[in-house]
Amino acid sequence: MDSSSHAIPFGEFPEDVQLCILSFLSLPEIAAFACTSKRSLSLCSGGSRLWHALCDRRWGSKTLISRWGEGKISFRLLYRTLNEWDSLIGFWRRSGHPRPSSTAASPPQLVFFEWGPKFLAGSRVSPSQNGTYGVVKSPFLWLSLSPSGEAVNFLDPNEKSSGFPSEEAVREGDFIPVNVSFMGASHLVVEENVQGFGSSRFGFRRSSSSVNLTNDEEEVNGVDTNGLPGSLPDQYMSEMYQYFANRTSPGGNGSSRRQRRREKERQGRRKWEPEHFIKIVNCSPTTSRPLQGLWKGIAQDSKLDFYLVTYDDIGGIACRRVGDSSAERFSGCPLVFWTSNSNYIKPPFPPKELFFYDNRVHPRAGDPGCYLAENEAETVSHILHINSSFDLLIPDMADNAPVNPRHVEGRIWQYENGTFGFGFLRDNFIVDLKHIAQDGQLLDVEEPDKD
Known part of the structure; x- marks a missing residue:
C-alpha cells in the first residue's frame, strides 16, 4: 500500500499544532510558507499567537517572555527586540582606556551578558583573589522594555545592585539611564543618555541599538522580517556612520556650531564616560x-x-x-x-x-x-x-x-x-x-x- 495515502495534509492539523510546527522555522521560512495559500497567509499574519509561539520556542527556557514590559507589549515587538539583543549573550572584552574612577583599580576587562526574568543583564567578571577557582560576578547593566514598548537601559555606576532597578532607585539617581549602541555585529558602545526623553514612564528614549524597532516595518506577505540577521545587511554599517556623524561636525555653519555647543552641554552633565566593548566570538x-x-x-x-x-x-x-x-x-x-x-x-x-x-x-x-x-x-x-x-x-x-x-x-x-x-x-x-x-x-x- 502506498504510504502517501496515509499522509495528513498540514492544514488538517489543529491550529495549535500548526503554530507549534511553524515556531521551529525562521521568519524568512515562514514568509515563504505564507505564499503557498490563502490559509497559510491567514495563519502567519492572523494575530499574536504565532509571535507568542516564536518567542516561547526560542527564549521561553531562558527568560519569562510574558513578564517583559509587564505583559503589556505585543509578542511581535518582543520577538524583534529579543532577536536583536540575543547577539549580546556571551562574553565581551572592554576596549580602550579604562574610564576615570575615584579608585585606583580599573574595572575588570571581561563582561558577560545573560538573560534575566524580564531583562538582559551585563556583569563584569573577574578572578577571585582568595586563591580559589571562584569567579566574581558584578552586575552593572540592565536592558529591558517598558509597558509602552520603549527600551529602558540602566547602569549602576557603583556595581552594588544585584537586580533590575526599581522606579524609586531610578528617581533617586542611584542608576544612570544609558544608550546601548551596536557599532557593527561585534562592537558595542554604552554611553549615558543625557538628552531626549521619550514616551515611557521612565522618560528615556529608545537606544540606537533598537533603532529598527521604531522604523517602518518590513513585511513579506504580511509577515514581518525586519530585524533578522542578514535581513538588513547595511544596517550595522549605517548605524556606525550615523553614530560618528552625530558626534562630529565637519562644517562650520550655524547648525554645526549649535551641535557642538549642545555636545559640550551634554558633556558637562554626563556622569558616565562611554565604554566600548568587543565581542569574544569564539569563547567555547x-x-x-x-x-x-x-x-x-x-x-x-x-x-x-x-x-x-x-x-x-x-x-x-x-x-x-x-x-x-x-x-x-x-x-x-x-x-x-x-x-x-x-x-x-x-x-x-x-x-x-x-x-x-x-x-x-x-x-x-x-x-x-x-x-x-x-x-x-x-x-x-x-x-x-x-x-x-x-x-x-x-x-x-x-x-x-x-x-x-x-x-x-x-x-x-x-x-x-x-x-x-x-x-x-x-x-x-x-x-x-x-x-x-x-x-x-x-x-x-x-x-x-x-x-
Whole structure:
C-alpha cells in the first residue's frame, strides 16, 4: 500500500499544532510558507499567537517572555527586540582606556551578558583573589522594555545592585539611564543618555541599538522580517556612520556650531564616560578546535588568571592572558604562548614525554606551594608542542623576548575530560585550565564585596 495515502495534509492539523510546527522555522521560512495559500497567509499574519509561539520556542527556557514590559507589549515587538539583543549573550572584552574612577583599580576587562526574568543583564567578571577557582560576578547593566514598548537601559555606576532597578532607585539617581549602541555585529558602545526623553514612564528614549524597532516595518506577505540577521545587511554599517556623524561636525555653519555647543552641554552633565566593548566570538571549544575559548587557571603563585585561546587561519594557536587594559601596548592581553604546530602526539607516548609530564607539579587552589597529588592529576589524551617565537609573532616584543629556546619551548597536555594544561621547559609546573562558563552559565560564581 502506498504510504502517501496515509499522509495528513498540514492544514488538517489543529491550529495549535500548526503554530507549534511553524515556531521551529525562521521568519524568512515562514514568509515563504505564507505564499503557498490563502490559509497559510491567514495563519502567519492572523494575530499574536504565532509571535507568542516564536518567542516561547526560542527564549521561553531562558527568560519569562510574558513578564517583559509587564505583559503589556505585543509578542511581535518582543520577538524583534529579543532577536536583536540575543547577539549580546556571551562574553565581551572592554576596549580602550579604562574610564576615570575615584579608585585606583580599573574595572575588570571581561563582561558577560545573560538573560534575566524580564531583562538582559551585563556583569563584569573577574578572578577571585582568595586563591580559589571562584569567579566574581558584578552586575552593572540592565536592558529591558517598558509597558509602552520603549527600551529602558540602566547602569549602576557603583556595581552594588544585584537586580533590575526599581522606579524609586531610578528617581533617586542611584542608576544612570544609558544608550546601548551596536557599532557593527561585534562592537558595542554604552554611553549615558543625557538628552531626549521619550514616551515611557521612565522618560528615556529608545537606544540606537533598537533603532529598527521604531522604523517602518518590513513585511513579506504580511509577515514581518525586519530585524533578522542578514535581513538588513547595511544596517550595522549605517548605524556606525550615523553614530560618528552625530558626534562630529565637519562644517562650520550655524547648525554645526549649535551641535557642538549642545555636545559640550551634554558633556558637562554626563556622569558616565562611554565604554566600548568587543565581542569574544569564539569563547567555547569545538571538536576541531578543542583548546579554543576562555579558560581560567592557577599558576605557581596561586593567583587565578583568565586566558583566551584562539586559532588562526594557518593552523597556529595563541594564548593570551585577559587582564585590564591600559595605555601600554599589548598590556591588555599579554601573550602567554603561541605555536604554529597543531599536530598532536597520541598515545602511546614516548618515555621522554612521560618523564617531562610526570616531573612537573600542578598548582592548586590554596596557599603558594600547594600542589595536586600525583593521583589527582588528569589523564592525558594528547600532547602538543609549544614552539613560541616572539620575534615572528610580535616583532616589537623581540627585544624583550628570552633568547634561550628553553624559555619558549613547552607542551600543551589535553586531558580526557576536555580541559587542558600547559607548561614550559623553563618551569617545573603545569597550569591546568578549567572552564569559566558552560552551557551559557558562569561557573564557581562568588558575590562581589559590597563594602
